[in-house]
Amino acid sequence: MNRHLRRERSAPSSLLSRSWVCTASLAFLASCARTGGSMSKPPDADKTLFLGKVLTMDDDMTVAEAVLVDERGHILEVGTEQAVRDGLGAGAQVVQLAAGQVLMPGFIDPHLHLLPTLLQSVLESHNLAPCLPGPYRIPTATACESRADVLSTLASIQLSPEAPKDEFVLGMNLDPSRQVFDPLKCGITAKEAASAKSFMDNPKFYIERCVSKDRPVLILDQSGHLAYVNQKAIDVVCAGQAACPPASVEQGGGEWAPSNKATSFTGLLKETSGYAPFMAAMQKSLPLAQLQSHPQEVLEAYQKEIKPGIQAMRDAGLTTIADGGLVGRPQLNAVKFLAEQEHFPMRVTGVVTYDSAKTDDIQPTGPACDPRQDARCRLPKWLGAGGLKLWVDGSTQGCTAKLSAPYSYSTKGHCADAGDGRADFDNMQAIVTALSEQWMTKSWRVQLHANGNDANQWAIDAFALLQQKAQNQHPVLFIHNTVGLEQLSKNLGDLRKGTYRATNGQTAPAVQAHVTHLIGHVAYWGHAFRGMLGEEAANNLDPVGFDRDQGIPFSFHSDSMVTPPRPLWFVEQAVTRRTWAYPSLQESGTLGLEKHAATVEEALRAITIEPARQHELDAWVGSIEQGKVADFVVLGDNPLDYGPTKKDPTLIHKIPVVETYLNGKPTSKNP
Template identity: 25%
Template sequence: MRFLRFSAILISMIAAGPLRAAEPASLVLKNANVITLDEKRPAASAVAVRGETIVYVGDDAGAQAFLGPKTEVLDLAGKTVIPGFNDVHVHALPGGLFYLEPNLWGKSCEEIVAVVAEEVKKARPGEIITANSWDYPTCPNPHRKLLDPVSRQNPVVLTQFSGHACWVNSAMLKKLGYTAKTQDPEGGKIDRDPEGTPTGILRDKAAFPAQARALLLVKKEKREAALEEALRLFRENGITSVQDNTWDPRTLALLRQLQKEGRLTCRFTCWSYAGYSIGPQLMKLGRYDDPWIRPGPWKLYADGAFSTRTGWMTEAYAGEPDNFGLPMMTPARLAAFYLKAAKQKKQIAMHAIGDRAAHEVLNAVEKSAARYPQARQLRHRIEHAQIMLPEDIPRLARLGVVAAIQPFAASQPQKDLDILGPERARIAYPYRSLQDAGVPIALGSDLPAEVDFQPLLNIYYAVTRKNKAGDQGPLNPRECLTVEQALRAYTLGSAYAEFMEDKKGSIEVGKLADFAVLSADPLSVEPAAIKDVQVEITIVGGQVVSRQQ
């Protein structure tokens, strides 16, 4: 009877309101429109945080129990709070360098040469000149002969928009040892004049040595400045976690240094590049600190990109009847990597742009799962998945493969029509088909391979499939995601891709206190206006790391 009486009293207390917190919160958000993405409690007006952890989600009245003399209280006056964005695919160090170096986007070949000439004036003889994001629509005929007159004493490496090609001068070709007699590497191509001399355009694995040399020679001070620039961009845009193509243990060491100094304002999952056997071994030597800096999957490449016409396709590119793209690995080598990963219980993040590339990747996953059934639990990822055979889409779901997509790639509908032709362009970027088939999808930017990286702009592209101005597209509106689907993929979906859905991706008690405060509710505004919604406050680990005026 006493037990029953005590139970009745306890139930009446709970019904009357929340129990007073044993310990006050360090931060309380109130008077907010909280989109939790928690199916059990999809909306709230208040959140309480203790340290790095959410301790309360509910109404403003319930949050009163968590107030103390040192609690920071943010009255958000009805502003919208969402889980912090988790960018599923970035290159943070090159991304920071992208914003510190000349941006060649939209420039003609002549304008690019003028930029290089100015950079040479500021450089020491022999110093490598780097710049980013030239592309063929505005510079259709890049050639080493254009660069040579202004850069005879300085090697030049200009990375193409996709990151899968570069334009170099004769000095850089000499450093690489590329001559008319040099054979194309497996998975790469050296463009040549009719007489066989390299033109200065290097594609995929032929470009990697030039890009790697330029990156490896970046001094520590510039690497630190680049990472700090990337962190600034992340926090100002509500990005609280990134899944990063780190590859280099020196970058990992810099992240640890920034963390110790209290300057790391974003969580990192750090990938290794498994194309070289030493890559994963080097990253194993690094020191991690979960949940701020965590080890991630092996990164590999199955093919190239659309804009360089090296994505591996089942049908030829428009206007190039003999060009089906460029596989970076044979099917046998793909199968060997997935068998090795299954044996070691290691996740693979496989770059696959073309439909043939994705098909061969799925064949390899299937073979590994037949021998090692646990392979289906590894959450292997196809990065980009820009075009797929329709029959392959349900295979992703059956094999437990995550589609890590970047809607920024779909931001130029006319360009896709020119490269792929009208029929295939209309089935490219099959986002809704993936969603409807039950494939786990996660959103990201591929910074700096795409010129933009802002999450709300990315959601706009996923939802509208138009260009930024809104006057091109949509290509196949049936593949548009809803705003809620895109937002969920950018948060919970990305957390799932890195095995962190129990810690990140929704606003729930017990999860990490990572939030973005927005100027408007993206679920309520018109789709065309999503890109204009501003991130006003970013909170990581319960700390305000960015506050926009």
């Protein structure tokens, strides 16, 4: 980073007359004489002037030439170079962009999971994620080609011979929706494979053959909505339990998939509550697993290992991230602890699960100080936690998205038995009941995870009823909104306008509804969704065109660990709508390009000002405007120069990130 940026002292915007220079020099010498000869601070030495092409991302998409920032990181002026330089003292520091570079607001990822993302850096060979397509390939120590199929991937887990027999084996990011299933691996015979059926039918059998039968094994799916275990792990969890699975599994909307045998399980676990008992049991034998109960201690113990993950986000141009599902006060405090470290290079806002907010009596918070109210305030990196998170359904690629006509899972392939998927609640009214108490306070931003079209309709209907109870003026966020349908988006648009008729027959007051799409669904899973959901549903993934038609503001996110947090990749993927076939990783055309392709301008807004508005951060970040804070990214090329009739948009991911700034200070100076 920091390539070709020049720092210098400010110079006047035009040539000065000799008489003016002489007069100024005499005045300066007289000043020195009055202070006993000591040198006074040059005028405006506490200010920084950024010069070059500035994409402000304001409502008018203004392109400026200069930005002036004070020592607290407050933006004082934005405009032409001449106008901003006018009256500026010679002591100001100048950051001059090189030819071709642009200054933008720092990128924002509005939905990821920070702690699991950093955990990937620690697991190394136990990170089982499949390859990314060529344009987005991230070098790893392990050849990702060896992870093309499920069983070879499981067999790649390296077990320490010195480890105790009761110590859990933890793997993460297995993805059977993209990693093909070849049953004749790990010494499995054709007869055994025929009896065991597919991996999703009987993961327990395949884990025992490919990883271990003697040690408890827990494998987390990349979606975060599924997990897989062997019998030893089930025995550990069920030991001493009056009933198994524990009641908490069903209460949280989870499931242990039953086998044909009574009181036996296949090893497939659904939803977080389904695998939470295994995470709890694992903490007794594997310190790393204490990420759930003692996350701050884990972060402190693995500082060296997690640092590359943090730097990778900075190197992608991120200056603000939203952690979209913190479970209770321990995780909330851990992320706050991380953000407040001196050299942490990003701001963080937290979103807390609705049930843990009740259990731990968590109230919404903001940053410790506000530059709008206090001129001395340097905006903190920890922005507080003002959002609530609730899951309506599961994962589209995990076969647990809640679908309805005209969509359903195919009866062949990866999700053959999934039907219409599943929801985490019995019905829409149960969502209303779950959120009512917190909604009535009118103090929370509420964010609902909904992938399937039916899950999104439930969310619309729930918000319509809640808004009749109490009019909440905070933004509500539909996270993912993956499987698109034109009527669904119309309903969502009507909810925004205050014209939607709720299920009780009443018209709901307007809800400030926004959408954020996991645009990587198109690139990484689009081809697979053709087979799982059908061509129409695949073409309507992340339906930007429907959003546009209905005036629904949208952003793009990574949902990391699900996809890498790389905002320029989001831009390219939204503009090109390209998809790849697994395991060959051959490009497999485009999905819904004519209807749902974003313009580059729309996509840039979806990683800057729109996510800032969704999290009510737009008073400080998201655009470069007077009164906001100087969180910037410098790019080596202008993304607006790319598009169907301009530079090749499939090369947007190659635009270099030169530097990021927080409060006007370069983050590359942090060790």
